[in-house]
Amino acid sequence: MKIAVIADIHGNRLALEAVLDDIARQGVDGTFNLGDLVSGPLEPNWVADILMDIDIPTVRGNHERELIDNPPDRLKPVDRFAQTQMEARHRGWINALPPTLALLDDIFLCHGTPTSDMDPWLDNWWDGRTVTTPDEATVAAKAEGFDYPLMLCGHTHVPRAVRLKDGRLIVNPGSVGLQMNLGSPDARYATIELRGGKYYPSFHAVPYDHFAAARQAEANGFPQWREALVTGWVGAAGLF
Ligand SMILES: [Fe+2]
Numbered sequence: 001m002k003i004a005v006i007a008d009i010h011g012n013r014l015a016l017e018a019v020l021d022d023i024a025r026q027g028v029d030g031t032f033n034l035g036d037l038v039s040g041p042l043e044p045n046w047v048a049d050i051l052m053d054i055d056i057p058t059v060r061g062n063h064e065r066e067l068i069d070n071p072p073d074r075l076k077p078v079d080r081f082a083q084t085q086m087e088a089r090h091r092g093w094i095n096a097l098p099p100t101l102a103l104l105d106d107i108f109l110c111h112g113t114p115t116s117d118m119d120p121w122l123d124n125w126w127d128g129r130t131v132t133t134p135d136e137a138t139v140a141a142k143a144e145g146f147d148y149p150l151m152l153c154g155h156t157h158v159p160r161a162v163r164l165k166d167g168r169l170i171v172n173p174g175s176v177g178l179q180m181n182l183g184s185p186d187a188r189y190a191t192i193e194l195r196g197g198k199y200y201p202s203f204h205a206v207p208y209d210h211f212a213a214a215r216q217a218e219a220n221g222f223p224q225w226r227e228a229l230v231t232g233w234v235g236a237a238g239l240f
Helices: 013-026 044-054 062-069 077-085 088-095 138-140 210-219 223-231
Strands: 002-006 030-031 100-104 107-109 150-152 162-163 169-172 185-196 198-206
Touching: 002 013, 013 044, 013 185, 013 198, 013 210, 044 077, 044 088, 062 077, 062 088, 169 185, 169 198, 210 223
Parallel strands: 002 030, 107 150, 150 169
Antiparallel strands: 002 185, 100 107, 162 169, 185 198
16 A cells, blocks of 8 residues: 655645646555645635545645634735635535544544644644754653554645654655745755555655746735745745
């Protein structure tokens, strides 16, 4: 069995299409989506329509929670942009997404950690352009009580796999639509293969027309996103 994992699309339709094309070439048995779907100054509605159409197991991210819980005037600019673009069918779909999902007692999906869509799991939240890694005890503590051989998380936009001492594997596939500290604009995702009772993770970087995505961000009034989309580095102005 082989699966693909995507996360943190952030409204980047061009990156999503490139990743879905690449996944199609891999020949997987299923694709899972870990949230932060539409919040970005790009093409939130188009992304939502694609995701509604392919209808894959999906959990909501912290940005979906923001969209569900708040009126536009209480949202940060990126979320407000997405919310004002969205139509009723997109809102209905997002409102129905679960915060976590367990599949076949084997695979657990969450956005941040099993108990939080804001808490980072496999790395510490970026500080400027710097990412640091938490210690073993901190990572293991967040897995406590969740007895799944494979656990999938997103949120930090940093691709990483951690295998706990007891054999459980935690995988963050990185971000499809927004690179902040990898120094490369390529879209990221992961595949995981089950062979002989063991999960083998692989990470993928997919080139796409990131200049076109950057032009969309700039045209929509978010020049700081243009810089990140072109370079793969977050600028001093931040993004959210
Ligand atoms: Fe995100």
